[in-house]
Amino acid sequence: MNDWLTPVEIEAIVLSLKVSLWAIFWSLPPAVLCAWLLARCRFPGRSALDAIIHLPLVLPPVAIGYGLLVLLGRNGPVGGVLFDTFGLTLAFTWKGAAVASAVVAFPLIVRAIRLSLESVDQRLEAAARTLGSNAADVFFTITLPLILPGIIAGAILGFARSLGEFGATITFVSNIPGETRTLPIALYNLTQVPGPEDAAFRLVVISVVVALLALAASEFLARRARARVEGRR
């Protein structure tokens, strides 16, 4: 592999994957909760919650990055608390890049999960209730397995969005080699100086390959999950 890729390229790929995976991993539980609130519950402020969740979809990513910087920077109202209590620094670190990716991907994940929640046959949940299963038991043994295809679809969308994340990331955590220089930022970096056109082209090809591999893997998982939910395997 080292014959094919330069250390700088490997660094960017590994960082991109790490940032995206962390972003999706930590987004999923709150995304399921938000999707459940929106799909199943009627409460005051539901429309407001819906709007806030969808905000990152329509805001310019740079605005989101700036907002995160103000909020989560070490002197920010939330960032300060995080640093003082947990010693956690987000601004200008890869963890911050994961947060930026997560915020941008969140509405896509919630939408996918919410759609599949709305299509779950609630009569199956009622059947489980009559068989002695309490509300939490029903959620984990019936609802969650049935929305797994939706969760996977949401995770794929979110992952794809994270891999390509640029605006919010560069604004919030800047362009630090080995720390926050993901594939898109590395590519941007190469295009800003004259000369290394072939290096930039190589990064484009790498981005395409990584994206295709991720999509193929997720399609495989989604197919398995769908077959299971439809009672075929």
Next chain:
Amino acid sequence: MIRVEVEKTLDSFRIDAAFEAASDGVTALFGRSGAGKSSIINMLAGLATPDKGLIEIDGETLFDSARGIDVPPHRRRFGYVFQNSRLFPHFSVRGNLLYGYRRTPAAERAVGVDEVVDVLGVAHLLDRRTGGLSGGERQRVALGRAILSNPRALLMDEPLASLDAARKFEVLPFIEQLRDRFGVPIVYVSHAMDEIIRLADTLVIVDDGSIAAVGPVEDITSRLDLRPLTGRYEAGSAFSARIVAHDDAYALTTLAFEGGELRVPRVDGTVGDEVRLRVRARDVSLSLSRPKNISEINILKGNVAEIGATAENSLSAHVDIRVDVGVPLWVRVTRWSLENLSLAPGTEVFATIKSTSIDRQTMGGQKNRDEPTETHPAEEEHP
């Protein structure tokens, strides 16, 4: 004993129903589609909440609006069999069967997995996914899943309605097996009178959200005033009889009932067993003197008790007559015959029965959990 007194308003529809279901046997809720049967059974299961009322089982209160009691469905322990099986698609057949069983405390597991799998004949399906099952197989698995939750009662909401006629007769015997073998009371919702006659002991007629009549199936189906609700299908009589002898030479069985004796094509079962007979009104003819030199074996003497109204539909060629032969026996004759034989209440007549069908068989007149249940005799003459 299950006691139900519920009131609920749904949009413009109002349910106000009160009845009791026995602690054994089958209580059927019968009525047209939209009469409120499913709503009532859902309130029993706890899937719908009455506005007002009381639900008790064996003295334990499950719902009482006055005292603010509303036991959640998962603690009511009613096994519910739905019209569309509602199997969990992400589990295997085994996973479905064991779902309720695993949630039953070990001390309360009176019904065993092997026994249920055996009775329902689903052993070869255990490792299958539910997607490839036929309608009849799905419903058998749903029955097994419900009984394995070791319920205090089984609730069945039109469990055969989504099946075609052939599948229906494939699944019906399994419901009979559950009834006879596990001794769990069943509340059975249906709009199909043939299923009810075959399965039920007590009949609750639901009409427009309220209870029109409650009583033994034989009584309710022979009441003329309920005919508009029970429907023309039955146009016949159902009664209990007991096997008194088998005549192997002619493959006949002699049955005794309150009106005398009947000889019918051989019935499986031993002497003393109780069966439920159905005689369709159009399979009976009347004569004023005892017919001679006739091929029919069963001729019963009786008196005309009641003549069905014809005024409302004077275009009909037929009229139903109730003849008292010890039990009420419905006879369908033409209006021409009615006039020409001068039939009137009190007239002595001889009823000739062309055929009978055995609708149900109960071992020794009572459910016996230790002995395996006889297979059901095939339906005779089913046009």
